[in-house]
Amino acid sequence: MNIKLIKHQILFISLILLAISGCKKEEVVVANPNPLLRLVSVSSKNLKQFKDSLIITIEYTDGDGDIGETNPDLNDLQIKDQRLSKPDYYFVKPLTPPNANIKVKGTIAVQIKNTFLLGTADSEITTFELRLKDRAGNWSNSVKTDVITITK
16 A cells, blocks of 8 residues: 555544544533622611611622513512511613623612601611512522611
8 A cells, every 4th residue: 555645544534533632512501590689788787767768789690681670660679678577679670671681790779768667666676688580580599688777
């Protein structure tokens, strides 16, 4: 057999093997469609009833960016004062264009106005628990403030 031909065949097979070994299965990472929250800050841990407002700042991350509503009657940010049996809901405007399906990250500052005492004591303590629902109906994790004291 011709040595030149054998060298070409070996070179050709080596190139094919090199090309095949360079190929690897690409791992596709799917972003988490559930929103993820992190508590950033609370404006104060001591409030005077009917006078002071509380500002809670949270950081959000969402893998598909479907946070917020165009309809202001749909309130997807849930905040529960632990002294009460039911939470309050707040409107969040859309954070991405419709059908964008992009990862988003940012902060939301929520102002809770006119905190008040429920009983007749001079002070009460509470915490606030927050969670967020995206347009697909996925709820985020819950985040909770430290203890807040409300006084007369």
